[in-house]
Structure formats: C-alpha cells, structure tokens
Amino acid sequence: MTTETAEPATGLPADTDAAGATELPADIGGFGAAVTAAYSDALAAVYDDVYPATPDLADIGEFLLTLTPKGASVLELGVGTGRVAIPLADQGFRVHGVESSEGMLARLAEKDPEGRITPVRGDFAGLDLGRTFDVVLAPFNVLCCAMAVDEQIALMHAIARHTAADGAVVVETFDPSDYHVRKSNEVTTYPVGDRGVMIESVGVLPASQNMMLHNTLFLDGDAPRSATTVMRYLWPSELDLLAAIAGLELTARYAGWREQPFDGGDSRKMCVSVFRPLT
C-alpha cells in the first residue's frame, strides 16, 4: 500500500463549510451546474430509494481488496449520498468523496454522523487535492456525468493526478451500443419506497453521445417536481483512449464487480475497468 504524501492532516485545502465538506475553489458552470442542481433539488431526496443496492454494494469493496490491502485510501468521484462510500468505510477503507451537489452531501452527512467519509464539495474535473490515493474510484457511470469530450479528458487527468504510482483506478461504465441506436425516448418508472414514483425519460443524441435524462417525481403530498441531467456515454475502447491520454493503462476489464468475464454477453452491460499508471 502506498504512503500518502506529506499534506495537512486531512490532505485537503482549507475552507470547510457547516456541513463539514471542504469547498474547492473551482466554479461549476454550464451543464455541470444543471446536473448539480438536478441532484440537489430533486434527486437527492429520492436517490437511495430509487437506487437501493445496484449492484450489490459490498461487492465493490471485495473487488477493491483484490487490488489493494484493507485500510487503503480511496478517492470516490461523485460520492453522492454515500451509497457506495459508506459500505467501503464499513469494510475498512479510508474514503474521501468529491461531490458538487449540496443536496447529495447533506444526505451523506445525515447517513454518516461520525464523519467516516471525508467530503469534498466541488467539480471533480478540475480537482487537485495535492495528494494521491491507493484507489481512485468512479462508480455507477459517474465518468459519464462529464458531458463533453474535453470534460472527460480533464476528468481523466484529474484521476491520474490523484492515483499513487502503485495505485489503481477503477471505473464503472456501461456498454452503450443499445442506447446509441435508439430512435425514441425510453421511459422507465421507479418506485420511491412507499412515497410515490419517479418517471425517467431518456433520449439520445448519437452525434455527441449525449443522453438527456428527464426525471419527474410524484411523491405523496407534494407537487410534481422535474429535473434534467445530461450525460455523455462512451465505449470501453474510448475509455481506454482517454486513459492513455492521461498516462494510464488498462490492466483488467470485467462485466461486473464479481469479475464476470467481459464478453459483451452481460444483459446489464456493465463494464468495470482497472487502470494503472504507466511506468
């Protein structure tokens, strides 16, 4: 396991807000601001109901333990409500979580009163914490939240900057082949516990590889609320190219956290990739 570089106790810049999250100076603008607002205003309140345990979250920690010893430092990009990070802390990892949405961080603070996760509020694309981690983790399609090629390249450089020389980068994406040829919006209904439903409509712009997600919440006693997010999907081969640009090389790829073979036959289309810094 790598030793962390000599940084202040937290390894983070100053400026800690009331919720305990360190604020990064970078501004979030454009679509990034829209995504952040969507998570803050609407999705934060229902996120854990809509995505309770997809995938089996303990599997992620078990997977990381094949790459790094127990107690390793992990930087999670887009930590959200801590859905992934809290089980990782339960498994002994020391987790920092970067997140742009105040609403998501507020949920994380409620769920992690002991402060086992170190929250960092800001835009992950320009991130520079001045230290490295044993693992940089980008789960649940978070790389696709960078919605343009230049943002995805910047994000990959940020990932490389924070990876220890003998560390690992773990990225979960999906095979977008089905989405890419879709001609009409796909509409899915998600139950929100016993509080109501969320309807999600996904449209695709194949030329820019953008997915436009419109979510509307119908919760008991509340007026309907909507949120729009934009993502940019990418093929595994494209991910490898982005990684190479940032000085990282692919060392393994699976169709899930249990090391299922990546042969394109997985119905969930999951793609779990492991990269290491080029020596």
Ligand SMILES: C[S@@+](CC[C@H](N)C(=O)[O-])C[C@H]1O[C@@H](n2cnc3c(N)ncnc32)[C@H](O)[C@@H]1O
């Ligand atoms: C798909 S969710 C995943 C949350 C968490 N990793 C999980 O699996 O439950 C993506 C998260 O990334 C955050 N996010 C999106 N764009 C971001 C950005 N540019 N910088 C930091 N966080 C961002 C969103 O607010 C959201 O919480």
